[in-house]
Amino acid sequence: MVKINEFEAMIPLRDKISKEIGEGKSVKEYLNNKEYPNPISGEEEAKEIAAEWKLKDAMNEGIVKDVETEIDFDKLEVYSFEDMKTYVPEPQQWLIENQIPKAEIGFLVGKRGERKTFLALFLSLCLASGKECMNDKVPEKKKVLWIEEETGKDNLTLRTIDMAKGMGLDKEKLDIRFISYSGLKLDDEGTEISPNKKFSEFRKIVAEFKPDLIIDDCLQRSVNFEVDKDNASISKFFTEIVRPMTRAYGCSWLFIHHLRKGLNGNTRNEDPLDEVRGGSELVNYARFVLSCSVPKYQQSDDCEMVVFKVLKMSNSQKTPAKVISFTNTKEGLKIVYEGEPSEVLAGEVQCGNAIQEYLFDNQIFEFTTGEINEKADEIGFKKTLISSGLKYLLEKGVLEKEKRGHWKICGDSSQEVLR
Numbered sequence: 001m002v003k004i005n006e007f008e009a010m011i012p013l014r015d016k017i018s019k020e021i022g023e024g025k026s027v028k029e030y031l032n033n034k035e036y037p038n039p040i041s042g043e044e045e046a047k048e049i050a051a052e053w054k055l056k057d058a059m060n061e062g063i064v065k066d067v068e069t070e071i072d073f074d075k076l077e078v079y080s081f082e083d084m085k086t087y088v089p090e091p092q093q094w095l096i097e098n099q100i101p102k103a104e105i106g107f108l109v110g111k112r113g114e115r116k117t118f119l120a121l122f123l124s125l126c127l128a129s130g131k132e133c134m135n136d137k138v139p140e141k142k143k144v145l146w147i148e149e150e151t152g153k154d155n156l157t158l159r160t161i162d163m164a165k166g167m168g169l170d171k172e173k174l175d176i177r178f179i180s181y182s183g184l185k186l187d188d189e190g191t192e193i194s195p196n197k198k199f200s201e202f203r204k205i206v207a208e209f210k211p212d213l214i215i216d217d218c219l220q221r222s223v224n225f226e227v228d229k230d231n232a233s234i235s236k237f238f239t240e241i242v243r244p245m246t247r248a249y250g251c252s253w254l255f256i257h258h259l260r261k262g263l264n265g266n267t268r269n270e271d272p273l274d275e276v277r278g279g280s281e282l283v284n285y286a287r288f289v290l291s292c293s294v295p296k297y298q299q300s301d302d303c304e305m306v307v308f309k310v311l312k313m314s315n316s317q318k319t320p321a322k323v324i325s326f327t328n329t330k331e332g333l334k335i336v337y338e339g340e341p342s343e344v345l346a347g348e349v350q351c352g353n354a355i356q357e358y359l360f361d362n363q364i365f366e367f368t369t370g371e372i373n374e375k376a377d378e379i380g381f382k383k384t385l386i387s388s389g390l391k392y393l394l395e396k397g398v399l400e401k402e403k404r405g406h407w408k409i410c411g412d413s414s415q416e417v418l419r
Contacts, residue, residue, distance in 0.1 A: 031056040106288035128174035142212035149221035165332025238285040303327035351389030
């Protein structure tokens with residue numbers, strides 16, 4: 001055990017090693033991986049090795065900090081007009097192309113119970129495995145750190161492993177770490193005299209694990225202030241904690257967050273970002289905002305469709321919305337990219353086309369609403385959507401309505417049935 005009052009004598013040795021191995025490299029990691037000669041050649045070498053072992057113990061116990069983690073979060077970066085003339089902005093780098101940029105702050109928003117956590121887990125598994133994500137490339141495998149106060153270890157484990165099985169990743173070694181129900185408050189650093197122990201430990205975890213993406217589920221439970229009421233605390237949180245950590249460690253943040261109460265899913269708003277709790281004050285700190293929603297009409301009871309949208313992407317073009325499906329199987333939770341909403345989720349159009357195909361395949365010329373409702377599962381849509389599909393075929397001129405609840409294929413269309 002290293003005594004705390006001995007640490008000052010170790011600082012020069014730590015700094016000497018830091019210069020030898022190169023700026024920005026971890027002294028602690030270097031010492032933990034260093035191989036020493038056996039046998040030792042003499043007394044002088046033995047003293048040097050003993051000093052390094054003592055320093056290594058002190059660093060592993062957290063008594064002596066690693067130079068790499070000693071970051072001045074309060075240092076201001078100043079640049080001039082002349083600097084701008086020669087400055088070339090770096091091209092956008094991606095963790096997941098078109099979805100999560102590198103070293104940026106973002107949100108994943110949606111209504112309660114609309115698969116936000118599931119979608120974030122899916123993004124995590126794709127990022128950690130290097131698997132393509134909703135038809136978008138993952139340039140390389142990355143590390144993910146989860147902070148979650150919504151689900152708990154038991155449920156999160158079940159969901160994660162079930163999804164990993166469905167993706168064929170349950171045997172893989174993935175660099176994802178979780179912090180569950182810890183009571184960690186990301187806005188509470190404490191003071192210089194009395195630092196918050198949990199936050200200090202969190203910062204140490206980030207410094208040592210070096211995650212490329214930190215996911216927080218969810219923002220409101222991870223801070224002490226009311227997100228939709230306290231603008232001053234929002235500003236302080238992002239300018240004094242999140243942004244400095246982003247610059248220091250080069251990580252991206254994805255905060256899972258809710259929509260405003262009373263506005264959930266109201267897409268008639270001119271700007272959907274106005275639906276986010278905390279409004280423009282919160283969204284202004286985000287470089288990207290993602291959303292997920294469950295459409296009203298689902299094609300079947302066996303799977304659930306979810307619409308994924310990019311609502312904001314500061315350094316790149318926003319890409320079209322995507323539809324993915326979640327299906328529970330014996331092999332785990334299967335997640336499939338289905339296409340764009342216009343191709344997949346035009347409910348009455350898709351259902352109408354499925355009804356038409358069913359009628360033509362079975363050479364049915366006349367039927368009742370009750371009869372076609374009984375075949376809803378075979379057609380592949382819920383009964384609640386069948387009436388919309390029939391209305392679409394009526395407007396299209398494929399069907400005509402003889403009387404209430406009785407349908408007949410129109411003359412021209414009936415010839416197609418006989419082909």
